Amino acid sequence: MxxxxxxxxxxxxxxxxxxxxxxxxxxxxxxxxxxxxxxxxxxxxxxxxxxxxxxxxxxxxxxxxxxxxxxxxxxxxxxxxxxxxxxxxxxxxxxxxxxxxxxxxxxxxxxxxxxxxxxxxxLCPRFYRPKPDSRTLGRVLWVPHVHHAALDVAALDPSPASVVLSPAIPNTAEACQGFIDAIASARFVMANAMHAAVIALAYGVPFAFWTGSYVNHPFKWHDFAEGVGFEAPFASSFCDGIAAYDRCRPDRAFSAWDxxxxxxxxxxxxxxxx
Structure with missing residues (x-):
């Protein structure tokens, strides 16, 4: 406290x-x-x-x-x-x-x-080292906006390698750490909640800006990306997300961010x- x-x-x-x-x-x-x-x-x-x-x-x-x-x-x-x-x-x-x-x-x-x-x-990696999360380890993580209704993962990606987690969490440090663990354990993050993308970038996890049900204030997403030095489109599918990441390579821009x-x-x- x-x-x-x-x-x-x-x-x-x-x-x-x-x-x-x-x-x-x-x-x-x-x-x-x-x-x-x-x-x-x-x-x-x-x-x-x-x-x-x-x-x-x-x-x-x-x-x-x-x-x-x-x-x-x-x-x-x-x-x-x-x-x-x-x-x-x-x-x-x-x-x-x-x-x-x-x-x-x-x-x-x-x-x-x-x-x-x-x-x-x-800056999170400077003070928190994530732990493996079995829910997302090696999987594609889909993070909707906090205001979105519950989603059926099969409707997003029918493969068993996907999981959906809502960013609606308790207001505690432990809950934040748990959500970081989930993001850092994933092999790819489809982020419709912007800070899922921010944390993915911070911990070196490939990610895409996901259109989801809608995009909440596109300005803030572009503002974040340009603040680090990259541009990224919004993707509606996992395949589009992978392609967008490979084209934009935000990890390379982040490596040069001071x-x-x-x-x-x-x-x-x-x-x-x-």
Missing amino acids: RSKNIGPEVFHWRAKEELGNFGDALTVLYQTTMLDDVCSFRSGVIHLVGSVISENRIEKSFSRSEKSSGRGQAIFWGCGKKDAKSLPRNLIRKSIFLGVRGPGTRDALDLPRNTPMGDTAL AAPLISVCPYGLRPGL
Whole structure:
């Protein structure tokens, strides 16, 4: 748990619900395994992952932190927008952007060209070593969006080598680690939940952007990919996914991605060994 010392609040979506969403719940994993309790800010609301840069989120953060501390501020580390629309200047002035997910977000906010870029989930291998997961070991893993209805794996791929896992998981570090285990154990990931693709890339597992029932905010997917240095189409089938991966080779782009700029602007100290 985070220290009880007075400091900024840390936000993550669905935090108060029984089941969270894997990508957003990574916030809990960061807090328990990656970040220490020393924060660079004394007040505000900190956002550590996700497509949370929006007018509504900034206004809520500003109002909440202003009431609690008298100094309202929305602080974002490696987060992104859901679209390419700019934000009102008064809201940008209420915010601090400690790196962003990709150039789409950077340009929408009119931030400097040298702004650090990359999704913070790409740092997971630095502090978590996955364990084999028998459910997905050597299989094709299909991860739908958290809002999608239950899927029949046979309708996606009739072979016994496929499995579907929903990203709706408890808001605990252990549940996040278990989902990372599942992704890292798979031989290929078809991701309709974006952070399934992010984690697959981070742990060297081939993956594809999967169309699923629909694509939730295509902007954020392209923003993530361009932040690392690759472009990838959406695939509707496993065969298309393999072909897309072979053409785009995101792993090669990732091998050249420099994590140091993003780490250097982290709002918390990092635990020893990172």
